[in-house]
Amino acid sequence: MFEAKVDANVLRECIESITAIVDEGKLKIAEDGLKLRAVDPANVAMVSFELQSDAFDEFRFVAKEPGAESEAEATTESRAETEIGIDFVKLLGILGIGGREEVELELDEHAQKLFTRMGSLAYTISLLDPSSLRKEPKVPELEFPVQVIIETEEFRRTIRAAEKIGDHIVLGVDGEVFYMEAEGEMDKLRLGLRKEQLIHLTPGTLHSLYSLDYISAMSKGMSHAENITLNLGKDYPLQIEFEVAEGKGKVSYLLAPRIESE
Amino acid sequence: MFEAKVDANVLRECIESITAIVDEGKLKIAEDGLKLRAVDPANVAMVSFELQSDAFDEFRFVAKEPGAESEAEATTESRAETEIGIDFVKLLGILGIGGREEVELELDEHAQKLFTRMGSLAYTISLLDPSSLRKEPKVPELEFPVQVIIETEEFRRTIRAAEKIGDHIVLGVDGEVFYMEAEGEMDKLRLGLRKEQLIHLTPGTLHSLYSLDYISAMSKGMSHAENITLNLGKDYPLQIEFEVAEGKGKVSYLLAPRIESE
Amino acid sequence: MFEAKVDANVLRECIESITAIVDEGKLKIAEDGLKLRAVDPANVAMVSFELQSDAFDEFRFVAKEPGAESEAEATTESRAETEIGIDFVKLLGILGIGGREEVELELDEHAQKLFTRMGSLAYTISLLDPSSLRKEPKVPELEFPVQVIIETEEFRRTIRAAEKIGDHIVLGVDGEVFYMEAEGEMDKLRLGLRKEQLIHLTPGTLHSLYSLDYISAMSKGMSHAENITLNLGKDYPLQIEFEVAEGKGKVSYLLAPRIESE
Numbered sequence: 001m002f003e004a005k006v007d008a009n010v011l012r013e014c015i016e017s018i019t020a021i022v023d024e025g026k027l028k029i030a031e032d033g034l035k036l037r038a039v040d041p042a043n044v045a046m047v048s049f050e051l052q053s054d055a056f057d058e059f060r061f062v063a064k065e066p067g068a069e070s071e072a073e074a075t076t077e078s079r080a081e082t083e084i085g086i087d088f089v090k091l092l093g094i095l096g097i098g099g100r101e102e103v104e105l106e107l108d109e110h111a112q113k114l115f116t117r118m119g120s121l122a123y124t125i126s127l128l129d130p131s132s133l134r135k136e137p138k139v140p141e142l143e144f145p146v147q148v149i150i151e152t153e154e155f156r157r158t159i160r161a162a163e164k165i166g167d168h169i170v171l172g173v174d175g176e177v178f179y180m181e182a183e184g185e186m187d188k189l190r191l192g193l194r195k196e197q198l199i200h201l202t203p204g205t206l207h208s209l210y211s212l213d214y215i216s217a218m219s220k221g222m223s224h225a226e227n228i229t230l231n232l233g234k235d236y237p238l239q240i241e242f243e244v245a246e247g248k249g250k251v252s253y254l255l256a257p258r259i260e261s262e
Numbered sequence: 263m264f265e266a267k268v269d270a271n272v273l274r275e276c277i278e279s280i281t282a283i284v285d286e287g288k289l290k291i292a293e294d295g296l297k298l299r300a301v302d303p304a305n306v307a308m309v310s311f312e313l314q315s316d317a318f319d320e321f322r323f324v325a326k327e328p329g330a331e332s333e334a335e336a337t338t339e340s341r342a343e344t345e346i347g348i349d350f351v352k353l354l355g356i357l358g359i360g361g362r363e364e365v366e367l368e369l370d371e372h373a374q375k376l377f378t379r380m381g382s383l384a385y386t387i388s389l390l391d392p393s394s395l396r397k398e399p400k401v402p403e404l405e406f407p408v409q410v411i412i413e414t415e416e417f418r419r420t421i422r423a424a425e426k427i428g429d430h431i432v433l434g435v436d437g438e439v440f441y442m443e444a445e446g447e448m449d450k451l452r453l454g455l456r457k458e459q460l461i462h463l464t465p466g467t468l469h470s471l472y473s474l475d476y477i478s479a480m481s482k483g484m485s486h487a488e489n490i491t492l493n494l495g496k497d498y499p500l501q502i503e504f505e506v507a508e509g510k511g512k513v514s515y516l517l518a519p520r521i522e523s524e
Numbered sequence: 525m526f527e528a529k530v531d532a533n534v535l536r537e538c539i540e541s542i543t544a545i546v547d548e549g550k551l552k553i554a555e556d557g558l559k560l561r562a563v564d565p566a567n568v569a570m571v572s573f574e575l576q577s578d579a580f581d582e583f584r585f586v587a588k589e590p591g592a593e594s595e596a597e598a599t600t601e602s603r604a605e606t607e608i609g610i611d612f613v614k615l616l617g618i619l620g621i622g623g624r625e626e627v628e629l630e631l632d633e634h635a636q637k638l639f640t641r642m643g644s645l646a647y648t649i650s651l652l653d654p655s656s657l658r659k660e661p662k663v664p665e666l667e668f669p670v671q672v673i674i675e676t677e678e679f680r681r682t683i684r685a686a687e688k689i690g691d692h693i694v695l696g697v698d699g700e701v702f703y704m705e706a707e708g709e710m711d712k713l714r715l716g717l718r719k720e721q722l723i724h725l726t727p728g729t730l731h732s733l734y735s736l737d738y739i740s741a742m743s744k745g746m747s748h749a750e751n752i753t754l755n756l757g758k759d760y761p762l763q764i765e766f767e768v769a770e771g772k773g774k775v776s777y778l779l780a781p782r783i784e785s786e
Binding site for chain 2: 087
């Protein structure tokens, strides 16, 4: 049994952070909140999402009785959460209509439906069969030598400018400077920020190349966060972390690097 | 002879209520104001439009002298109005440019032209030959068992949400609740409003199915009205009535129902 | 050596006045400012652009030493300016991102690159080879019998309305009235302004026909100017002059007339 009430803007912000990477996915509901981990169809980008139950105005989750359906193998542990398959893009479209009201959610696990109520408008979405969705990816073990914390708007503005130049972007650190660089046939864009212009910087000398398409999508997903944390390495995956729901939720993107052709 | 001055916004609001159904039509001009009745090319939707002469800042109409052109058959009665064919979409496009100024209209019946003046900008539109336009439809005799008066914005918002779900919408009354329902392959949307959430409701139990395309178009035509009146029956046409020009004009849409396939 | 700082809005306004006619062109840099003259690919429209050095917050230009590269033929006179080839559309796209900040420009003539800095964002654009660009056009010797000064917004609004009617527009003077006229198959638009509704008018009786496409483009390029000066003749080119950069820059468009087919 799952029933909850949440501010429409909080829910929208959360779903937008997910749809930046995947259209649909398996959402885990437990007593302490929601969780999702999903990888994009091309296996290049991953999103890990967590939202605490106290981000909701109301949140009630009761795990199914063990043994009600299956047998003794099911430990109490494994029964303490429910997994549902959701078309997040569809849900987002409907939230866009509902305005700034509170949203009520109610799960009908038996019928595999999620009821959504915004004021006098009720929207019922059929859940997707979790077995038809991609398996939850394993998070690779990574160690990032460098961490940069930057204002989201500075990052997003640079990404928008880079989109006009080319298809790739370099993120790197050179001493006490964090930089982002995009190069086209005729032109080149570079953002350079010294340590004191950033919220945090681990000095170092390294950089990696990434596909701009993915970072552009991520850049939309993070638009409500004030700051983002970039975890970087040399020719290494990029991890972007930020908070949603006024700190009661966490999003982490992971993006594989591109091999530099030169 | 027809000459008039009218607020550009009032004229725009009126024409938008017409272009929701038809691009062009026959407008009747008489001493007491303007009238139009037209049916869409597919014969599914009808618009009836009336605008009183006192919605205008100035309004002068003098019927042609009987016998000036034709013979004795023309009774004074039938001469007391003039019918002109207008491309409303074209007129609306030009009004969009003119800003919020007053619009002067002047009919040259002999040359079959309508002069439109907005400040120092004059726009002359050739009239359409009324005989080339579809005949004015007969309004069917209808009796509606149920009447609902609802805030326009609530209705329009639901229509916008329904557009994301499917192609049809059910409008109905269930006891003291008015509802609108759209169903897609995977999801379902329902607005339910109790009597006290509406301006008026005749209790009952009935519903009809309509094509969403038409209601979406109508929903644009009513955007300036605060409330709309829905007249409903069981598998019956839908009538939507609302006021324009601060109550000095009336619009009525009529829409044929769709047969439910189940 | 060329280095300058300029308000981003001033630079944007200037470049927009150029891109109304050409995408790329040869910009001349001298001690007293910038100059450009270019003709559109179809040879129908020309733009002459001048921006004084005092429109910049900082402006430093030092001409190359004569003889440093070439021989004695180069007079000091001809060395006192530098010509660079710029893709203005690309530059404008990047300025759109930078926001309202100050822009720093720095020319690397040797590498044929222009460095642009907006806050911490640096954008390097490769210059175009001036010899690959069209020759600077000669300005024909023209005498305009009639001059009209009009509020830009009145002119632009009429152009937007005319776009809905047809492909051409007549600009003319009839006694003490300036008029603009566009005619479609079914309709006709006319702006008529008496001398007292204009800032200036030379009375006369003449008109010319122009392609609306070009005037529409010019109309975008002049959007920041309060007034424009129209220089007119009978079946004669149109010259439109206006100021940019708060009077510290001047733009002049020249447009060939169309032959009236009737």
